[in-house]
Amino acid sequence: MKHLWGIDLGGTKMEGIILEPAESPVTICRLRIPSGAEKGYEHVTGQIVTLVEMMKTASGLKPERLGMGTPGILDPLTQTMKNCNSVCLNGRPLKADIEKMLGIPVRLANDANCFALAETLYGVVKDECPNARVVFGVIMGTGVGGGIVIDNKVWEGKQGIAGEWGHNQLEENGEPCYCGKNGCVEATFSGPSLEKYYTKISGRKVNLKEITELHVSGGDAFATQTINRLTSMFGKAISTVVNILDPDAIVLGGGVGNIDALYTDGLNELKKSIFNNRVETVLLKPKLGDSAGVFGAAGLWSEQ
Ligand SMILES: [Zn+2]
Structure with a gap:
């Protein structure tokens, strides 16, 4: 062995x-x-x-x-x-x-490719979607990245950028991104981008964990607006990946990936956006930390 x-x-x-x-x-x-x-x-x-x-x-x-x-x-x-x-x-x-x-x-x-491979071979995909052939592993944290695993192997792509959905443009007039473009997925709903958005609409500085808690408790309209915008934008952004790759499973890692609304409202938004009448692709929470x-x-x- x-x-x-x-x-x-x-x-x-x-x-x-x-x-x-x-x-x-x-x-x-x-x-x-x-x-x-x-x-x-x-x-x-x-x-x-x-x-x-x-x-x-x-x-x-x-x-x-x-x-x-x-x-x-x-x-x-x-x-x-x-x-x-x-x-x-x-x-x-x-x-x-x-x-x-x-x-x-x-x-x-x-790191995103390693994340996708680890969760496929040893983590949540192995446990909950064991026959998956195509897995998209997403890291949504300080930045937004992704990795593709096909038949238990990382798919790197011709230029080594396969899975980099974080710099797909989501909003034409969106926030500037460090990559030089505007309105990238990363500039729209990375952790820091969500916190910036909350501050813009509320005038208050609050971290993502608290924004999520405020949304769940139902007492803060700005927090709910921030999370609703996240799930809506996430559904749109991930639908472009699903339309092309049609993966068996998508694993959502990073601090943003931990937000429960993605697995309910986010999934519904994905349903609205993909070119199909149903979604069989499963959204999974990672297990390996x-x-x-x-x-x-x-x-x-x-x-x-
Ligand atoms: Zn960018």
């Missing part, structure tokens, strides 16, 4: 895991060290090698392959990193460098 080795690389910390593949995989070792991205690229790659050495010592095993979750993506054309918020990685051949340093093949995927990143990284070699 081949063990699965994964590392989830973040800006401040990195986490490594070794899984014994099984119906419910067994965690053999799980370790976390600082990534120190502020100290530069060579420091980060050095820390990755250090973490692998620590995992070897802790487990008595040696990796044959490594999966890595990264903040941005590996550009399929240039084989260098792009769109990383840990900016020291951008423009660097991270995959080739780690392969050279460790002497084993490495696969990379961004913060562990999705590292489980997804390990899962990148799961079919081997």
Whole structure:
């Protein structure tokens, strides 16, 4: 049996895991060290090698392959990193460098792709929609991203951007987005965008958790307006994905994905918008929490 080795690389910390593949995989070792991205690229790659050495010592095993979750993506054309918020990685051949340093093949995927894969292989999709062939995993938090899994494998796309629905335009005259366009999905209902909208209509600064609670308690018309706008916009935005991909399941991660109204009102809005008279695609709440990143990284070699 081949063990699965994964590392989830973040800006401040990195986490490594070794899984014994099984119906419910067994965690053999799980370790976390600082990534120190502020100290530069060579420091980060050095820390990755250090973490692998620590995992070897802790487990008595040696990796044959490594999966890595990264903040941005590996550009399929240039084989260098792009769109990383840990900016020291951008423009660097991270995959080739780690392969050279460790002497084993490495696969990379961004956090949304790792999330989608982890929930498919080991999380809510496995438990509640076990025959799913196409899964769309969505992260709706500070930003809005997405990843596509087909037959238990990440579908990266020609340019490495498959699933990036967060920068589809939703409103022509909408809020400006950091990507340079206006009215992107992300600029409309990421966590910070929802909080900004609430402040705009109410004049008050309230965080998303409180907005959601105010809506549920029914005592704040501004909160209800914010959540109703979210479910309506979500239905429209996700319908474009469903019309093209027609997935078996959509997993909604991140702080915004936790809002219950998405699974009721949001689903109804989706029904109104898709090109079909019913919706069989299921909306699921993720199960793995913060562990999705590292489980997804390990899962990148799961079919081997
Ligand atoms: Zn954008």
